[in-house]
Amino acid sequence: MSGAVHTVRVAGLLTRARVRGEGPPLVLVPGLGCASWMYGRVCRELARERTVYAYDPPGHGLSQGRPGFPRTFEDLTEHLSAWLDASGLGRVPLLGHSLGGELVFDLAARHPRQVSALIACAPTGIPENPRVLMQLLRLALDAPRERPLFLPPALAAYVRCGPARLLRLAQDQNRHQTGPLLPHVLAPTLLLDGTSDPVIQAWTLEVIRRLIPHATVSEIPGGTHAVTDSFPRTVARYTLDFLREAGV
Structure with missing residues (x-):
């Protein structure tokens, strides 16, 4: 994925995001163990109308981590909240994929001043996270459905994150409860559901929609779990149309 690298120091860690495009900002938040370079296809489409910041959380992608952090x-x-402040991004729309979708819900409920709109692609965490083994089994089912060229950069991202950090965060995700926070999400919200995604079941999107009454759901026929890579133009079209309609 090309683009300039935006770097700020947050909590003592160099935190990076790949930036491309022109126009109002849009922040892309990756899934667990994922990295900015896995989202090049959708960022190219979004960058036609937006300045896209593909953020790398600590210990992911291009960003520094430290032993035991994030725990x-x-x-x-x-x-993420501190990074938005340090980057001077103010009140912005966020697009979260997989665990990144769960993360942007959490941010919108806890720090509403920082979020103008949410787009969640195949978000995890609702109503309960499956155990780590079940998550791995579902990812194994999804892998053959993804674009072959997507798998090497995905594997590189998981190796960069490291098994200890991946396992630690996946286990903590089982403890984390997003459901009670969802009624506090006030920002306009779009939920994107790939119909061929074995990781996130379609009924979980309906649960989220009920807990965020103003949320809307759009289905992407044939969309896999990595729907941002398998259907980048469709994801971008839904996202950009939604942001225009929301006036963001």
């Missing part, structure tokens, strides 16, 4: 889901939320 909890709250660590991820608070780091």
Whole structure:
């Protein structure tokens, strides 16, 4: 993925995001163990109308981590909040994928001043996270459905994150409860559901929609769990149309 690298120091860690495009800002928040370079296809489409910041959480992608950090889901939320402030982004729309979707819900409920709109692609965490083994089994089912060229950069991202950090955060995700926070999400919200995603079941999106009454759901026929890569133009079209309609 090309683009300039935006770097700020947050909590003593160099935190990076790949930036491309022109126009109002849009922040992309990756899934667990994922990295900015996995989202190049959708960022190219979004960058036609937006300045896209593909953020790397601490210990992910291009960003520094430290031993034992991040340890909890709250660590991820608070780091994202601090990064937005340090980057001078103010009140912005966020697009979260997988665990990144769960993370942007958390941020919008805890720090509403920082969020103008949410787009959640295949978000995790609702109503309960499956155990780590079940998550791995579902990802194994999804892998053959993804674009072959997507798998090497995905594997590189997981290796960069490291098994200890991945396991620690996945285990903490089982403890983290997003459901009670969802009624406090006030920002306009779009939920994107890939119909061929074995990781996130369609009924979970309906649960989220009920808990965020103003949220809308759009289905992407044939969309896999990595729907941002398998259907980048469709994701971008839904996202950009939604942001225009929301006046963001």
